[in-house]
Structures are given as structure tokens and as C-alpha cells.
Amino acid sequence: MATVNPPRGMRDILPADKTRRERVLSVIRERYRSHGFDEIETPALEEYSRLHAGIGGDNEKLAYNVLRRGLDSEAIRDAAADPAALADLGLRYDLTVPLARFYASNRGQLPGVFRSIQIAPVWRAERPQKGRYRQFVQCDIDIIGDDSARAEAELMVASLDVLDALGLDGATVRINDRRALDWMLESFGFTLEERPGVLITIDKLDKIGSDGVAAELRERGAAASAVDAFESFLNRPQTMEYNPFGERQIRKALPENAPDEIVAHLVGIGDAVAAGTGRTDIPLVFDPFLVRGMGYYTGTIMELAHPSVGYSLGGGGRYDGMIGRFLGQQVAAVGFSLGFERLVDLVSAETDAAAEAIVLIHDADVPVAELVAHKARLIAGGARVRLERRTKNLKALLERSASDGYTAFATIAAGNPDLELKPLS
Numbered sequence: 225m226a227t228v229n230p231p232r233g234m235r236d237i238l239p240a241d242k243t244r245r246e247r248v249l250s251v252i253r254e255r256y257r258s259h260g261f262d263e264i265e266t267p268a269l270e271e272y273s274r275l276h277a278g279i280g281g282d283n284e285k286l287a288y289n290v291l292r293r294g295l296d297s298e299a300i301r302d303a304a305a306d307p308a309a310l311a312d313l314g315l316r317y318d319l320t321v322p323l324a325r326f327y328a329s330n331r332g333q334l335p336g337v338f339r340s341i342q343i344a345p346v347w348r349a350e351r352p353q354k355g356r357y358r359q360f361v362q363c364d365i366d367i368i369g370d371d372s373a374r375a376e377a378e379l380m381v382a383s384l385d386v387l388d389a390l391g392l393d394g395a396t397v398r399i400n401d402r403r404a405l406d407w408m409l410e411s412f413g414f415t416l417e418e419r420p421g422v423l424i425t426i427d428k429l430d431k432i433g434s435d436g437v438a439a440e441l442r443e444r445g446a447a448a449s450a451v452d453a454f455e456s457f458l459n460r461p462q463t464m465e466y467n468p469f470g471e472r473q474i475r476k477a478l479p480e481n482a483p484d485e486i487v488a489h490l491v492g493i494g495d496a497v498a499a500g501t502g503r504t505d506i507p508l509v510f511d512p513f514l515v516r517g518m519g520y521y522t523g524t525i526m527e528l529a530h531p532s533v534g535y536s537l538g539g540g541g542r543y544d545g546m547i548g549r550f551l552g553q554q555v556a557a558v559g560f561s562l563g564f565e566r567l568v569d570l571v572s573a574e575t576d577a578a579a580e581a582i583v584l585i586h587d588a589d590v591p592v593a594e595l596v597a598h599k600a601r602l603i604a605g606g607a608r609v610r611l612e613r614r615t616k617n618l619k620a621l622l623e624r625s626a627s628d629g630y631t632a633f634a635t636i637a638a639g640n641p642d643l644e645l646k647p648l649s
Contacts, residue, residue: 231358232352232358233350233352233356233357233358233359234357234358234359235357235359239628239629240627240628240629241568243628243629244568244571245361245568247571248390248564248567248568248571249343249361249363249564251386251389251390252343252363252386252562252564253341253343254389255382255385255386255389256341256365256382256386257341258385259339259378259381259382259385260339260378261339261340261341261365261382262338262339262340262341263340263341263342263343264323264326264340264341264342265342265344266316266319266322266323266325266326266342266344267316267322268315268316268344268345269290269313269314269315269316270313270314270316270321270322270325271312271313271314272289272290272307272308272311272312272313272314273308274321274325275287275289275314275316275317275321276307276308276314277549279321279324279520279546279549280317280318280321280520281519281520283317283318283348284317286317286348286349286350287314287315287317287347287348287349288314288315288317288347288348288349289307289310289311289313289314290311290312290313290314290315291310291311292309292310292311292312295310315346315347316346316347317346317347317348318346318362319342319344319346319362319364319561320364320366320520320543320546320559321546322342323340323342323364323366323368323559324546324547324549324550324557325550327368327547327550327555327557328547328550328551331551334368335369336369337367337368337369337370338367338368338369339365339366339367339378340364340365340366340367340368341363341364341365342362342363342364342365342366343361343362343363343364343564344361344362345359345360345361345362346359346360346361346362347359355565355566357565360564360565361564361565362561362562362564363538363561363562363564364540364559364560364561364562365379365382365383365559365560366557366558366559366560367379367557367558367559368547368555368556368557369555369556369557370556370558371544371556373489373492373493373496374496375542375556375558376493376524376526376542376558377493377496377497377500378500379526379540379558379559379560380397380493380497380500380508380526380560381496381497381500381501382560383397383528383538383560383562384397384497384501384507384528385501386562387528387530387537387567390567390570390571391571391572392530392532392537392567392570392571394530394531395507395528395529395530395537396507396508396509396528396529396530397497397507397508397509397526397527397528397529398508398509398510398511398514398526398527398529398536399490399493399508399509399510399511399514399524399525399526399527400510400511400512400513400514400515400524400525401486401489401490401523401524401525402521402522402523402524402525402541402542403483403486403522403523404478404482404483404486404490404512405423405426405512405515406419407482407483407486408478408479408482408512409422409423409450411453411479412450412453412454412457412479413447413449413450413453414446414447414450414454415447418444418446418447418450420519421444421446422441422444422446423515424515425437425440425441425444426513426515427513427515427516428440429513434455434458434459437454437458438451438454438455438458441454457479462476468505468506469494469506469508469509469510470491470494470506471487471491473510474487474490474491474510475487477510477511477512478512489523489524490510490524493508493524494506494508509529511527514527516539516541520543520545520546521541521542521543522542522543522544522545523541523542523544523558524541524542524558525539525540525541525542526539526540526541526560527539528560528562528563530570532570533566533570535566536563537562537563537566537567537570538560538561538562538563539560539561540558540559540560540561541558541559542556542557542558543557543558543559544556544557580602580606580607580608580631580632580645581607581608581609581629581630581631581632582602582607582608582609582610582630582631582632582633582634582645583609583610583612583621583622583625583630583632583633583634583648584598584599584602584609584610584611584612584633584634584635584636584643585612585613585614585618585621585633585634585635585636586611586612586613586614586635586636587613587614587636587637587638588613588614589638590636590637590638591638594636594638594639595611595636598636598643599611602643608630610625610630612625614635622648625648626648626649630648631647631648631649632645632646632647632648633645633646633648634646
């Protein structure tokens, strides 16, 4: 017998949870639109060749592929060793690859600098665990066609504004630049071929510490002199003084003689974010070891942090090379993605104070016409209304209604036009 449970790693969303999710989504949409971003929509399916073009990083290994139509058993056996011969489509595993294809296809109808919002489900064949699903919602904003620090600043200001609007004020953004990482690894002596593996290990710094990173780099067979130089840098004496985001903080966190161009770019982003948020303290923290896993990042990389949790609530970066894969010409692009599932868990389940939510409880003998008339009158006044037949366990009925977001109730008696509203709490 088929199970009644949803597929492993996927969820049914109950009414109260759906209400909260939609409220969070409405805030995200409203705030992003106020910052000049326009919402687009792309198909859930993309061509197999595009999803596996080497621009999606490790996510490509997690793609759900769709079997070609019309293949008989013999054709399937013949093509078993070649996934591209078995599948011609796949479910999108992120929203960035579809956006790159969208822009390449529709650029003639878009402004020179295009600011997009994409909010949609994506699918990855993850190993399910707490907080990690195989279907989940991504909330992305991207700016295409702007190679200046203004683009990064706009993304961060808008995303910090979203968190403030959701009641999660006090957020900060950890920031780094892939060019700074490359320069730093080169200065330590890591070869170009070693660096992708070195970055994977550095990304574990907050989990295994400096000793663990150095040990793993040696296990990987990285150049001993480079590992020694890197380990010496990690364990260098440092003062405990606090430095706000700016040139001093950035240069102190990097080896000596960091490229002026990269430092100036990061400082410019900080100045713009400070102006955009109106905060006296710049809500950015420079982290020279922030890596983020996507190999397509070419410049600035960012992660959204909040003091209430130890994990990031979003992130992104500049990916100037991706769209050129479809157009054959370089196009500047930078994006930021909110961790919607994590945000929903942090936001309190508030009800809409602008409209009452009322449960009308009635006996079986109340004429249907009277029930509908009562309901229609309350709806016309702006309320949300549900009809419920009285049960023996009235307390359980009221508790369930309250959990569904209803705030008041009234009982209906046959022939009585008056209703007495009582709070559910």
C-alpha cells in the first residue's frame, strides 16, 4: 500500500504555518519592491545540459533529472551509462542558473541595469535532516549590468531592511572578496591548482579551528611551505582592540600589502551601506576566510548574520562570469539569497491586526440562509470568517481555531440576528 506521507525530505504545510509563511513572503516582496526590484518567474524545469554546464557547483550533483519521454526498456539499458542520454530536463536546484538563462533570453526587453526578485521553490537531492529539505523556497534578489560597489550595497541595504521589517533588527553582513582570497593564498605560496581544495578546507575554519585546518591541508598534500606560512598567519599575535568596518579592520585581517584596489572596493561598499541604512555603525564585518561554496563567485561574497542564531540567514556574491556563458560576452552580475526557511522559524506567528478573524459556532438547527447571512455581513466589514458546527468538546474547537489564527468567536442561535463577539485568547 502506498504511504500517505509526503516524499522523504518534503513537507505538507498546515494552515497556520502557511499563513505565517505567506506573511513573511509578503513582507519580503514589499520591502524588496520598495528598493526598486521587479519580480520575475522562471520555469521549474530547465534543460539538462544547462543544469549540468559546470556553473552550479556541487548542486549539480544534487539535481533531480527528468527521464526523456518515449524511451523503452532497451533504450534505457543502452543509455544507462550516460545520464545526458536518459534525461533532457531537470528540476532547478537554485534560482541563479535560471536567472542567467532568463536574462540571456530576454535582455532586449530589460533595462540596462536590471534588478530582479525571484521567490520560488527549488529541489535538491539532499540527505534530509533537521532544517534541510529536498524542496524549499529561495528568495533571491540580483542586479545585472552594474559592476560598481553600488550593486552590492543595494543588495545588502535591501536585505537588512527586510530583516528589520520582520522584527529581526540588529543583523550584520559578513563580507569578503574572492579576489582577496586568491591574493592571500598566492601570497602564502599555494599554487593555482591547489586553491580550490584549499578553499574547501578553509571553509571549515569555524568548525575545526586553525590547527584542524592546517592538519587537513597537510593531509591534502598542499605545499608544506604554503601551509606553514598560512598557519603562522592564523596564529600571529593580535591585539584585542575593536575596529569598526573600514580600511583599518580590513588591512589588519589580511597579510601585509593587500591590493589597494580590493581594499578600496570593500571600503566603498561599507560607506554606501552606512548611508543606505542610516546606521552610525556600519553593519558589516570583514571576514578574510569567508569562502561560500559556489565556485562561480568572482568578487564580493556576503553572508547575513543575526545575533539570535549561530548560522547565517542568507548570503550571496558577485558572479560576473556566469551570464557570459550564455551570451558569449561578459555581463556584470551580483545576487543575494535570503534563507527563507530559517527566517520563518525566527519570525513570531503574528496575526493581521488590521482585520478580525472570527469563528461562528452554530447548532445543527440554524438555517443555512441565516448562517450565510451572518458570515456575509462580517466579511463585508473586513473580517475573516469561518463557520463551525458546535461540537461536544467546545474547548478543543476553540483551541484549534486560535492555533489557526482566529482571534474571536461568537455563537449563533436560530432566529437571533445579534452576535456577541468574544476573544479567543
